[in-house]
Structures are given as C-alpha cells and as structure tokens.
Amino acid sequence: MKRPLLIFLYLLLFSTPAQAFDIGGFGIGGSGILGERLEQAGQALSLASALIPISDEEEIILGKRVAARVITRYGVEDNAATTYYLNLMATAIAQRSDRPDIPYHVAILATDDVNAYACPGGYIFLTRGVLDMVRDEAELAAVLAHEISHVTERHIVTALRNSKLMQVGTDGAAAAFRTPGPLLDQMTSFATDALFEGLNKSDEYDSDQKAVEYLDRLGYDYPAMFDVLELLESRRKQGATKVLSKTHPSPKTRIKKLKIATRKLSLEEPTGIRMPNRFAQHISSPEKDTS
Amino acid sequence: MRLIIITALMLGLSGTALADDASYYIGARSGADVFASPNKRTEITAHLPRKSSITILEKRRGWWKIETTDTADRVSGWVFEGAVRKQYQTTRSKKKSSFFSGFASLFRSPEPPRKTAVLGVRGLEDNGVASAERAATEQANKIVKWMDTLDVPDDAVASFIDEGDLNP
Structure with a gap:
C-alpha cells in the first residue's frame, strides 16, 4: 500500500466526528427511540468512552437491577412447570450461542401484552401474551433465541458504554459497580429505558438473524422465526402488540430484512423440528397449573 | 508490504494442524461422506451418520481431516467443514437445581x-x-x-x- 494512501486513510478515520461511530447502533443516525433520545440530549459518543469495559460480573449486577424494575412493572407469574421448561430451553439455546459462559434465566411476566424483554446479564422475560401466541416449541425457541441474542450481542451494554454516563472513566465506572450509588442508579435507569422504549432497529434486525443462527445450531426448524414475525404482524393488526409495536420495527420490515440476511448465512436445510406436542404439554396457563 | 500480504495469504491457505481439545460431531442431517483427500473428486471411503463423534486432526480450505471417536471401526479422512458441528459444553456450575x-x-x-x-x-x-x-x-x-x-x-x-x- 502506498504511503499517501495510508496517510489519507488515517486522516479519514481520525477526522470523522466521534458521533459517526455508530457502535451498537446508538450513534447519530440511529433510528431507534433511544438513539433519537441520545441525539436530542446531546449525549455524543466518544471513542474514549467506547473503550470502557463492563465485565460479565458488572453486567450481571446491572441486569439484576433492571430485572427488578421489569418485575415491578408487570409482576411475575407463579407457574413453576412452565418456567422450568422455559429455562431448559433457554439453557439449551444459550449453550449454542455466541456467549455460553454466563447464566441465562427466564421468568414469565403476568401480562397479556405480547412482548419479551432481555435484561443485561441474561435475565429474560416472556409475557403470558407471547406464550399464548406461539403455537409450537420451535416458535417459542425463536422468541427465546431472539431475546438471548440481545444479551449475547450486548446491545444494551454497548449502548451504555457509549453513553455520557461512562465519561466517568474506567475507574469511575468500576467504582459505581463496586459501591452502588447515584451513578449505578443512572445506569440502571438508562438500561431500563432502553428496554422499555426500544433498542435501535438495527439491533432488532441483528437479533432476528442471530435467532435464526441459534435455532439452526440447535436443530430447531429455523423458519419458525419467520412464522413468529408473521404471527406478530397478525396480532399487530388486532391491536395486541401495542407496546411491542412502539419499540420494534414493523414485523413486515423485519421479515424482509431477515430474508436478505439469511441468504448470506450458511444454514442447514430446515429440520422441520417443531414439537407442538411437547410444547402443549409444558405450556400451561396459571389457572391450569397445578404446581 | 506485498511480501507481508503474500506471507499472510500463504499462512491462511495452508493447512492448519490442530491441537483442539473441543469435541465435534457430524451435524448435517444427512450425515457426511468421508473423502480420501480434501478434494470432492477423490474416493469416498466412508459415510458417517449424523451425531457421529469425531476428532479434528487438520483443517484445510473448507475441508477438515477427521477421525471418529465413537465407533469400533475407526474411520478417518476428510469431510466438508459445513457438515461438522462443535459440541458445546457449558462451563457453568453443575450444582443441582433448587x-x-x-x-x-x-x-x-x-x-x-x-x-x-x-x-x-x-x-x-x-x-x-x-x-x-x-x-x-x-x-x-x-x-x-x-x-x-x-x-x-x-x-x-x-x-x-x-x-x-x-x-x-
């Protein structure tokens, strides 16, 4: 490579405003609600803050606090049998994910709204509404795999790392996790807002694609991911996905993007493994649960 | 610079001997044909069914040299990389669930x-x-x-x- 070209590339790289580094999709140009909020608030990203690490342990500390806020908002369903089934499936998926070394735990939120949440550190919530919507185990696995991938791809953590909150520097951030105080409260609020107000659209597309990959690795029929999106579209028309529709791109667009993305993946032939019977055996509503 | 690129290419294209402790298996639904050498036109020496446990001996441009671990009649040869899956194992605590x-x-x-x-x-x-x-x-x-x-x-x-x- 010629030296002038190298110099030109160097200048190009380092003269670009920091905001243009859309790490995790939360930079300027991010189309998600949180991305817009960051932009409005002038919380410009900086390359320096992007370097501040958040360890798995710190992420789990944050995740516990965010999970508590999710539980406070919706309540958790007392349904041990179904919860156990969900945790079995989540563990199986997570073991084949790109981040198998942290624990993943799932609980059911007591709301009929169709939605799911992935808190940092592996705390996953599916609503009763989404459990009642899916028709077989592969579709349920698709929902879980999508949520797990938000954790494996560290979407919320990346947004946090690039936020103004991390301008305290590495030591400041580490201290905040060691000794809970106002900064950790702010981080928790930031992460909770990201969860409730929506991630960047690109993160959702990314998680759809990862979900297909995880389903394929485990051997579930990965077209189930498309079927879930079709279901979401039909529920959206019925008005059953009001919260989800505010925080996610439209299912139609997600299907379109996912079709393009999956063409680039080297996937096995779909296995056809759907398991509607095992699903029916384990998914019970709280009224039917005898535990 | 050119020399570095050529060296890197040669390193990338040449076979890689492995000292990998991870376990692998045939993940393709239809199993995998085992070839005598890393070339589709060479003899197919065996066919391994899905879920056969294998050890990876060498990797070369989309082909993996394997040896079976779970059969009495040990099979070795080359299979397509895409037919092989890694056996994922959790590193988490094995404590019983409460x-x-x-x-x-x-x-x-x-x-x-x-x-x-x-x-x-x-x-x-x-x-x-x-x-x-x-x-x-x-x-x-x-x-x-x-x-x-x-x-x-x-x-x-x-x-x-x-x-x-x-x-x-």
Whole structure:
C-alpha cells in the first residue's frame, strides 16, 4: 500500500466526528427511540468512552437491577412447570450461542401484552401474551433465541458504554459497580429505558438473524422465526402488540430484512423440528397449573 | 508490504494442524461422506451418520481431516467443514437445581397470589406510596434472587435435547 494512501486513510478515520461511530447502533443516525433520545440530549459518543469495559460480573449486577424494575412493572407469574421448561430451553439455546459462559434465566411476566424483554446479564422475560401466541416449541425457541441474542450481542451494554454516563472513566465506572450509588442508579435507569422504549432497529434486525443462527445450531426448524414475525404482524393488526409495536420495527420490515440476511448465512436445510406436542404439554396457563 | 500480504495469504491457505481439545460431531442431517483427500473428486471411503463423534486432526480450505471417536471401526479422512458441528459444553456450575423448592417459598403467603409484585399504589397517601414502592421493590428483588436459582442441571438439558432429536 502506498504511503499517501495510508496517510489519507488515517486522516479519514481520525477526522470523522466521534458521533459517526455508530457502535451498537446508538450513534447519530440511529433510528431507534433511544438513539433519537441520545441525539436530542446531546449525549455524543466518544471513542474514549467506547473503550470502557463492563465485565460479565458488572453486567450481571446491572441486569439484576433492571430485572427488578421489569418485575415491578408487570409482576411475575407463579407457574413453576412452565418456567422450568422455559429455562431448559433457554439453557439449551444459550449453550449454542455466541456467549455460553454466563447464566441465562427466564421468568414469565403476568401480562397479556405480547412482548419479551432481555435484561443485561441474561435475565429474560416472556409475557403470558407471547406464550399464548406461539403455537409450537420451535416458535417459542425463536422468541427465546431472539431475546438471548440481545444479551449475547450486548446491545444494551454497548449502548451504555457509549453513553455520557461512562465519561466517568474506567475507574469511575468500576467504582459505581463496586459501591452502588447515584451513578449505578443512572445506569440502571438508562438500561431500563432502553428496554422499555426500544433498542435501535438495527439491533432488532441483528437479533432476528442471530435467532435464526441459534435455532439452526440447535436443530430447531429455523423458519419458525419467520412464522413468529408473521404471527406478530397478525396480532399487530388486532391491536395486541401495542407496546411491542412502539419499540420494534414493523414485523413486515423485519421479515424482509431477515430474508436478505439469511441468504448470506450458511444454514442447514430446515429440520422441520417443531414439537407442538411437547410444547402443549409444558405450556400451561396459571389457572391450569397445578404446581 | 506485498511480501507481508503474500506471507499472510500463504499462512491462511495452508493447512492448519490442530491441537483442539473441543469435541465435534457430524451435524448435517444427512450425515457426511468421508473423502480420501480434501478434494470432492477423490474416493469416498466412508459415510458417517449424523451425531457421529469425531476428532479434528487438520483443517484445510473448507475441508477438515477427521477421525471418529465413537465407533469400533475407526474411520478417518476428510469431510466438508459445513457438515461438522462443535459440541458445546457449558462451563457453568453443575450444582443441582433448587428450582421448585425456591419457587414455592417465594410465593408463599396466607392467600397465595398467582400474580405478584404488581404495583397497586393508586389512592395512597405519599408515605403510603413510598412504602408500597419499597415493598414492591423488595418483592421484585426477591424474585430476581429466585431467578438466580433457576439453573437447570446439565443432564436435564441433555435429555431435553435428546428427546427433541435436536443437535447435541
């Protein structure tokens, strides 16, 4: 490579405003609600803050606090049998994910709204509404795999790392996790807002694609991911996905993007493994649960 | 610079001998043909069914030299990279789950609620609101702690995968 070209590339790289580094999709140009909020608030990203690490342990500390806020908002369903089934499936998926070394735990939120949440550190919530919507185990696995991938791809953590909150520097951030105080409260609020107000659209597309990959690795029929999106579209028309529709791109667009993305993946032939019977055996509503 | 690129290319294209402790298996639904050398036009020496456990001996441009580990008649040769899957193993604690015991105690109350920790603070005085919020947060924290106990044992996950005919 010629030296002038190298110099030109160097200048190009380092003269670009920091905001243009859309790490995790939360930079300027991010189309998600949180991305817009960051932009409005002038919380410009900086390359320096992007370097501040958040360890798995710190992420789990944050995740516990965010999970508590999710539980406070919706309540958790007392349904041990179904919860156990969900945790079995989540563990199986997570073991084949790109981040198998942290624990993943799932609980059911007591709301009929169709939605799911992935808190940092592996705390996953599916609503009763989404459990009642899916028709077989592969579709349920698709929902879980999508949520797990938000954790494996560290979407919320990346947004946090690039936020103004991390301008305290590495030591400041580490201290905040060691000794809970106002900064950790702010981080928790930031992460909770990201969860409730929506991630960047690109993160959702990314998680759809990862979900297909995880389903394929485990051997579930990965077209189930498309079927879930079709279901979401039909529920959206019925008005059953009001919260989800505010925080996610439209299912139609997600299907379109996912079709393009999956063409680039080297996937096995779909296995056809759907398991509607095992699903029916384990998914019970709280009224039917005898535990 | 050109020399560096050529060297890098040569390193990338040449075969890689492996000292990999991870375990692998044939993941393709139809199994995998084993070839005498890393070339589709060479002789097919064996066919391995799906889920055959294998050891990777060498990797070369989309071909993996393998040796079976789970058959009496040991097979070795070259298979397409795409037919091979890594056997994922959790590094997490293998402690037995306290799943059901923890759950029951969490929700125990004189009138066991089916739904818990839902805030119901409307109409309360200010200090009543604060105390209700505190109680809800406390209950939510307890539920998070309970979630931490939801580890499922490895053998249960293995059975779950096996019964579903999923990839081990």
